[in-house]
Amino acid sequence: MTKEKPSSQPLPSGLDLPIPWHLRLPEALEKDFILYLLQFSQRIIERSVVIVLLVYAAGFYVEHLINNALIEQVWRLRLISLIPVGLLWWLTHTHWSVRVIQPAVAIIALTLAGTHNYAAINTDHSLAYSYYLVSILAILLMATLFRISLYWALTVSLLILAMLALSLLNDPLIDRGLAIVVFFFVFSVAVLSLFGQYFFERLQRQHFLAERVLAMHRSELHDANQALESQASEDPLTATVNRRGMAIRLGSLIHHARQNQQLDKLYVLLFDIDYFKQYNDTYGHPQGDVCLQQISAVPKAMIHSDEDFVARYGGEEFIVALSGIQLNDAIVFAERLRSRIEKLGIEHGSSNAANVVTISVGIAGLVPGVSRAEELIKRADEALYHAKSLGRNRSVLLDEHSQLQPL
Secondary structure (H helix, E strand, O other), X not given: OOOOOOOOOOOOOOOOOOOOOOOOOOHHHHHHHHHHHHHHHHHHHHHHHHHHHHXXXXXXXXXXXXXXXHHHHHHHHHHHHHHHHHHHHHHOOOOOHHHHHHHHHHHHHHHHHHHHHHHHHHOOOOOHHHHHHHHHHHHHHHHHHHOOOHHHHHHHHHHHHHHHHHHHHOOOOOOHHHHHHHHHHHHHXXXXXXXXXXXXXXXXXXXXXXXXXXXXXXXXHHHHHHHHXXXXXXXXXXXXXXXXXXXXXXXXXXXXXXXXXXXXXEEEEEEEEOOHHHHHHHHOHHHHHHHHHHHHHHHHHHOOOOOOEEXXXXXXXXXEEEEOOOHHHHHHHHHHHHHHHHHOOOEOOOOOOOOEOOEEEEEEEOOOOOOXXXXXXXXXXXXXXXXXXXXXXXXXXXOOOOOEEEO
């Protein structure tokens, strides 16, 4: 009997998240969406303003064809309605434009509709009622051209329709039947425009949620990759860099130092716990692990640069990489490290160096001809071997001339 494989569940994309009929998201998400929407509007306003100006120019041309005298009657009103458009274009180039886009677009739409309603009432021409139809352009400007939020467009559209109704009722020259036809036509276009905007904004909100979910997945994936990378390059017992990670990081430091001609500012300290095998034989391996953790914590607490690191090189051998320092600083660091570990006072009755746990340290700096991590570590190992041969619990430097100098 074959065992069925469990079906893998796809990650949520955000496109499958339900959007309520009223479109409102939770408060925090709603604020972020409005900002997202207005930033989108801000990007298209500059081109949209050009379209508005072209429509205005076309209107002037049509009036010129019908009756040139009309231009003289309405040019002031047209200028008044153009001022908010110019103001909006200027606002899009300021740092606080996003906060005022919706009020500015609302003012443009109300001004556009109001001035042309006034022109329809006060213009003596058989086609003067056509100015009422500009209310359609005002509504389309909000819902289709500048793309403000649905609730703003709905509110301003209702105000425009109310202004239109009042203007038609107070126009003594327009026939009542024609007034009803004009209002119904504008009302129908407004309903269709807002209905289309409703579904467009619904799709925008869905896209917004999808982007948020995708960003969350990316963040989780980044964190997971960092955790895996940390596990792959970290020693589980001492939480220091393991040998694999050490080779990569030290190689990078060497490459950087050689590129920047700073060979005299990279040093490696290789230290070994004195008589650690005897320590394990006397106190047991579990206590030996505790000892390793205590010892490794000392150099980790001493380094402060993000580039410097402590690595476990072998069983009881550790490497400290120090960059951007002078030779004297490396020597001081090594001696302080050795002294602090000795002062931990970890009992070691089987040591011939002291009655507490101590370390021997080999110091080596980057020199011409060394281009790999292994070569630099080999120099530090030579200094460490000499420190051991001198009786342990001491530091030895291998200088740039390959001379061993006990400290």
